[in-house]
Amino acid sequence: MNAGGQEKRVIDGRFELLGRLGAGGMGMVWRARDLALHREVALKEVRPPDPALLAADPAAARTLRERVLREARALARIDHPGVVTIHHIVDAAEIAHPWIVMELVQGQSLQERLAVGLLTPGEAAALGRGVLGALRAAHAAGIHHRDVKPANVLLRPDGRPVLTDFGIAALQGTTGLTATGELIGSPEYIAPERIRGDEGRTASDLWSLGMLLYVSVEGAHPLRRTTPLATLAAVLDEEIPRPVRSGPLGPVVMALLDRNPDARPEAAELDRLLAAIPEKPGFGPAAPDTVAAPLPPTLVTSPPPAYGYPPT
Structure with missing residues (x-):
């Protein structure tokens, strides 16, 4: 008691x-x-x-x-x-x-971080490499995340990203809908081929990562509409505005948001492209046997909350 x-x-x-x-x-x-x-x-x-x-x-x-x-x-x-x-x-x-x-991951979600301010292209590229590394490890184990979005990326106190909530994504059916027609996950981060019922592609997670990077730097989702169905329709067919704040990250993001999954860069090539963008400290795992660089002032929040799986 x-x-x-x-x-x-x-x-x-x-x-x-x-x-x-x-x-x-x-x-x-x-x-x-x-x-x-x-x-x-x-x-x-x-x-x-x-x-x-x-x-x-x-x-x-x-x-x-x-x-x-x-x-x-x-x-x-x-x-x-x-x-x-x-x-x-x-x-x-x-x-x-x-x-x-x-x-229990001590830190804030990327969604909370973005409420404080946007990322620079270099910060987003480093973040993207960290999330990509997690996706590659999952894909190698035969697991597709299917719900990569800012709320499902946690940031440790040193800024390294941790991808969470595989369970919700893994439990989705082949159409991404429950038997009652309820959509599981966030429509604005679902790859267009998944909406059409084409499951099982690692490239679908990379589309979601591309949209996450777009939002992290541009500050707005280009395809979010007032209703889930309108958003799904936009994801399927509407033109994606080219990024204006992303600098060298922009072409990488647009390559990931190609509606043809076979045209998106594969993981190894994506990692190379992101690594070529100048980084700022604060994101990405530290090199072996080194201490992670401290967060830049724009990334410091205090005190950080603690999470396991964030709400979705």
Whole structure:
């Protein structure tokens, strides 16, 4: 019992829930304390967007659960500083939904960072390389993120990006819609081929990365409209205005936003293009056995919040 007489909730006899961090289409995220290892973690209860529908279809519920666990186990095998670390899975017959135990990333999201001010082309290029490294590690493990956007990129205190929320993206169906027609994820960051039902391309994540870079430097999304359906239509067909603030990053961004996925630069070429753009300190992993450069003044915020998976 706590001082207020309320019993604290403990998951699996080990993880004490301390408070909510956020909620999204596929679950609730909590800040929690690992009572065995005496450290704070992020705990995500992975639940479907329409529990009533799955309750009426036990086979679909089992498939969903198995997919959650398979993706979590695959992510747990990825050892990359730009991918959020999964520590543990809680899954038992008496628990309604699986829980995923993750590292608690101390820092702010890119979305919060952009609310303070835009990135320079060099800062965005370095950020892009960090996110690209995380995507390449995931792709090598057979995982496509499918929801790369500023809210799903966390920035450690030294500025290095961490890509989160693979679970929401991995649980999407082949059309990106639930059985009730509800869109999972953010329409403005979905690649056009995915809207048309062409799944399974690593290039789709690179489109989303290109849109993230566009927004980070230009300060506005070129295809966001007043409704999700209007946004999807714009992603499919409307002309993308050329960046005006992106300098040498502009041609790279526009190459990523080619509606033909086969025409987009592949990951290795993209990394080379981003590396050629002059950087400023503050983003990207430090070189081995070195200390990461401090954040430039424009990137300093205090105090930074802590997150595991951000709300989506």
